[in-house]
Structures are given as structure tokens and as C-alpha cells.
Amino acid sequence: MQCPKCHAPMHTYNRNGVQIEQCSGCRGIFLDYGELEALTRLESQWTQAGPPAPPAAPQAYPAAPAWGAPQHGHYGHHGHHGHHKRGFGHMLFSS
Amino acid sequence: MGEAVSQTAAQLITALRRAQRDATAEVTVLADRPDGTVVRCGHVVAKAHPPGTDPAELAVRLGVAAHPRCAEILLPPVDGMGALPDGRQVTLWPYGEPVAPDAPDAAPWVGAGRLLARLHAVPIAELPGPLPAMRGPAKAARAIARLRAAALPDSVATRAVLRAWAGLPGWARGVDRTERTGRMDRMGRRDGNDGNDGNGGRDEGGDGDVTHTLCHGDLHLGQLIRHRATDWRLIDIDDLGLGDPAWDLARPAAWYAAGLLAAEDWERFLGAYRAAGGCAVGQRDPWPRLDVPARALTVQTAALALAKAAAAGRALDEAEEAMVAASVRIAHFMEAAG
Numbered sequence: 001m002q003c004p005k006c007h008a009p010m011h012t013y014n015r016n017g018v019q020i021e022q023c024s025g026c027r028g029i030f031l032d033y034g035e036l037e038a039l040t041r042l043e044s045q046w047t048q049a050g051p052p053a054p055p056a057a058p059q060a061y062p063a064a065p066a067w068g069a070p071q072h073g074h075y076g077h078h079g080h081h082g083h084h085k086r087g088f089g090h091m092l093f094s095s
Numbered sequence: 096m097g098e099a100v101s102q103t104a105a106q107l108i109t110a111l112r113r114a115q116r117d118a119t120a121e122v123t124v125l126a127d128r129p130d131g132t133v134v135r136c137g138h139v140v141a142k143a144h145p146p147g148t149d150p151a152e153l154a155v156r157l158g159v160a161a162h163p164r165c166a167e168i169l170l171p172p173v174d175g176m177g178a179l180p181d182g183r184q185v186t187l188w189p190y191g192e193p194v195a196p197d198a199p200d201a202a203p204w205v206g207a208g209r210l211l212a213r214l215h216a217v218p219i220a221e222l223p224g225p226l227p228a229m230r231g232p233a234k235a236a237r238a239i240a241r242l243r244a245a246a247l248p249d250s251v252a253t254r255a256v257l258r259a260w261a262g263l264p265g266w267a268r269g270v271d272r273t274e275r276t277g278r279m280d281r282m283g284r285r286d287g288n289d290g291n292d293g294n295g296g297r298d299e300g301g302d303g304d305v306t307h308t309l310c311h312g313d314l315h316l317g318q319l320i321r322h323r324a325t326d327w328r329l330i331d332i333d334d335l336g337l338g339d340p341a342w343d344l345a346r347p348a349a350w351y352a353a354g355l356l357a358a359e360d361w362e363r364f365l366g367a368y369r370a371a372g373g374c375a376v377g378q379r380d381p382w383p384r385l386d387v388p389a390r391a392l393t394v395q396t397a398a399l400a401l402a403k404a405a406a407a408g409r410a411l412d413e414a415e416e417a418m419v420a421a422s423v424r425i426a427h428f429m430e431a432a433g
Contacts, residue, residue: 011432012432013432014428014431014432061358062351062358062361062365063380063381063382064351064352064382065352065382065385065386065389065390066428067352067390067424067425067427067428068351068353068354068421068424069352069353069354069417069420069421069424070354084199084200084414085355085412085413085414085417086412086413086414087411087412087413087414087415088199088350088355088413088414088417089196089197089199090196090414091350091355091414091415092199092202092315092316092317093196093315093316094317095234095313095315095399
């Protein structure tokens with residue numbers, strides 16, 4: 001699909017289960033019927049749920065890619081050294 | 096010294112003994128693989144480079160390692176090059192203490208980050224040339240070729256690895272070096288905005304800046320040694336060359352993304368890199384720059400794991416499983432992103 005504004009190709013992205021088209025040229029976003037409502041609904045769910053935001057959390061969990069392991073973003077599983085997954089010690093030293 | 100060494104190792108030992116002028120000195124085989132044989136004799140280590148190594152390219156790389164601009168970054172060679180009777184190129188290096196393989200928790204992540212930042216800042220105009228391309232993408236392509244050659248029965252794992260590979264831009268698959276930086280692949284974004292973090296202008300510019308950076312090309316913990324108990328140095332120049340510096344950060348990044356590398360270790364590595372002025376990623380979200388190379392290295396690692404495990408008739412270990420699982424998620428996200 002082509003961007004109606006600048007005619008560059010548009011790419012489809014999935015945001016929280018909502019398909020949106022974004023222009024590779026001007027970065028404009030095209031929403032199909034109902035998609036804006038779906039995004040708004042997701043946004044209000046997010047604000048209602050309220051991120052628990054610990055009062056003093058200057059060190060956020062470091063960013064990870066969308067395809068990262070699911071445990072990213074959770075606290076508590078790290079901070080303890082010494083129980084790497086089996087094989088990781090070897091992987092650290094190989095191409 | 097082990098009883099059964101390869102012919103290459105045997106030839107290397109003979110050459111090294113001759114170079115050391117000591118027929119009795121004790122010799123240790125440090126590595127004996129088809130892609131590299133390394134033998135130690137006292138303070139000197141000899142490496143037989145992989146078959147097919149271009150002597151001219153290796154000479155330039157060796158010149159870079161010997162150059163004063165890289166003195167505190169790369170281990171300098173002891174001498175020039177030689178060749179074994181079987182034609183393989185040989186280089187000599189001072190022996191250094193490696194990272195203890197049984198204590199990965201004591202890994203020098205800070206030292207590694209600092210070294211890479213300094214390597215990426217080396218002014219290439221002052222180095223010998225012509226500098227070859229960094230071989231990271233070529234090695235990823237070789238891993239995929241090995242997986243294909245293994246002709247494993249169809250499985251979710253192999254299908255996902257090949258699909259995730261096919262979704263990478265050409266430059267990351269080693270097929271097109273000129274295409275780099277035209278547009279960033281945005282799949283790995285956590286948030287939906289552009290996240291312009293200060294180097295975004297360069298990202299989008301496509302002026303090839305980032306491909307004119309000196310890169311190591313194959314960073315892992317086996318590539319760090321401590322020479323004379325001083326600071327860490329990078330070794331192994333086989334893949335050194337011009338390329339995208341994000342590639343050098345991308346293997347730890349891939350381990351972190353797969354849930355293998357602890358968040359603190361990743362932060363120490365990345366923090367040290369940034370604090371030392373590293374140019375590969377901006378000061379905010381590093382993933383716009385890391386996404387493509389980290390996907391490539393995830394897929395490379397998974398492909399090798401599948402091929403090696405099949406050849407050895409064993410199951411994947413937990414770490415290998417984690418890299419395959421990351422490849423499956425990459426393939427899923429590609430489908431979702433169209």
C-alpha cells in the first residue's frame with residue numbers, strides 16, 4: 001500500500017494486536033475503521049491498570065527488543081549470580 | 096599435550112619450535128578446530144588461520160593490530176606472517192591470560208565495553224589499508240549455510256531460524272554491503288515512536304558513516320586476554336574490518352534479549368561502552384541500532400547450535416534452546432509486522 005500523502009510504501013506493524021500501517025517515508029500512520037478505537041481502548045486499559053511504579057525506582061529495567069524473552073520487564077528473577085542456564089558458560093566463549 | 100592433534104596442529108608445533116629455537120620447550124595446544132588452530136610455546140602463541148584466509152587481507156589486519164593507534168586495544172603480534180606446508184597462514188602472538196572459562200560471572204564486561212568503544216574510535220585514515228570489511232555478516236551467512244547443509248528434518252526450530260534469517264536486510268546477511276543504513280528496520284521497537292535519541296539523524300542519513308568504523312567482528316569472552324597482567328586486550332583479527340559497530344555489541348545484546356545474560360551484566364557492558372564514548376548506539380534506547388545485528392547473531396547462534404547438536408546426536412542445552420526460542424519469537428514478530 002502507498003502513502004496517500006507522500007506515496008512512499010507503507011509497512012504494516014502490529015501494536016498490541018492492532019494492525020497499523022506506517023509510511024516508510026513521512027512516518028505517517030494509517031488506521032483502518034475501528035483501529036483508532038481499539039488503540040484508545042488499549043490505552044485507557046493501560047492507564048486504568050496504572051503502572052505500579054515503585055516510589056523510588058531510578059534504575060528502570062534496561063530496554064529489550066520486542067522479540068526478547070518474556071521475563072524481560074519483570075523484577076526479581078535477576079540479581080543472583082551463579083545460576084546461568086546450562087550451556088551458557090560455554091556459549092559465552094564461542095562464535 | 097594431547098595425543099591426537101590435527102595435522103595442522105602438528106605442523107604448527109614444528110614451526111613454533113623452530114621459531115623459538117628450542118626443540119624441547121613444552122607445547123600446549125590451546126585450540127584445534129577446522130577454523131583455527133592455536134598452539135602455545137612459552138610466551139609465544141602461534142595461530143594457524145582458517146583455510147582460504149586471504150593473505151593480503153590478513154596482512155592488513157595484522158598491520159592494524161601492530162599499529163600504535165591500536166596499541167592499548169588490540170594485542171599486537173610478535174612477528175610477521177608465515178605459512179604451513181599445507182598453505183595455511185600462521186601468525187605469532189604474545190601469550191596472555193584468558194577469561195577463566197569456569198567463572199563467567201567474573202567476566203570483564205566493563206573492560207570489554209571500554210575496549211570496543213576505543214576500537215570504534217580508531218581513526219581509520221591512519222591505519223594500513225585497504226581495510227577489508229568486518230566479517231560478522233559473512234560468518235552469520237556461513238552458519239546458515241551449515242544449517243542448510245545439515246539437511247535436518249523439518250521442525251519448528253529450523254523453519255523459524257530460516258524464516259528469521261530471511262527477514263534480515265541484505266547487509267546483515269552478508270549479501271549487500273552497500274545497502275547499509277538506508278532505512279532502519281523498526282521491528283524491534285518497544286514503543287511506537289521514532290525514539291530519536293541523538294544519533295537518529297545519522298541512522299536515517301544513509302551516508303554510510305557507520306560502515307566506516309573499525310570493528311572486531313566476532314566479540315565473545317574468548318576474545319579477551321590479559322597480557323602481562325595489565326589491562327584486557329582484544330585478540331583474533333580474522334573478522335576485523337570496516338562495518339557497523341553495533342555488530343560488536345550485538346552478541347551480548349542477543350544473549351540479553353534471549354534471557355541468558357543478566358540485566359546487570361548487560362548494563363555494565365553497555366554503560367562502560369557509552370561512558371568510554373562508544374559511537375554505535377545513542378544514549379537512550381540502544382535497540383533501534385542493535386535490533387538487526389542482534390537478530391542476525393541470535394539466528395547465527397541458533398543455526399550453529401542446531402547443526403552441531405544434530406551432528407553430535409545430542410539434544411540442545413538450555414542456552415541453545417533459549418537462542419532457538421528467541422529465533423522463533425523473531426519469526427513470529429516478522430509475521431505480525433508483515
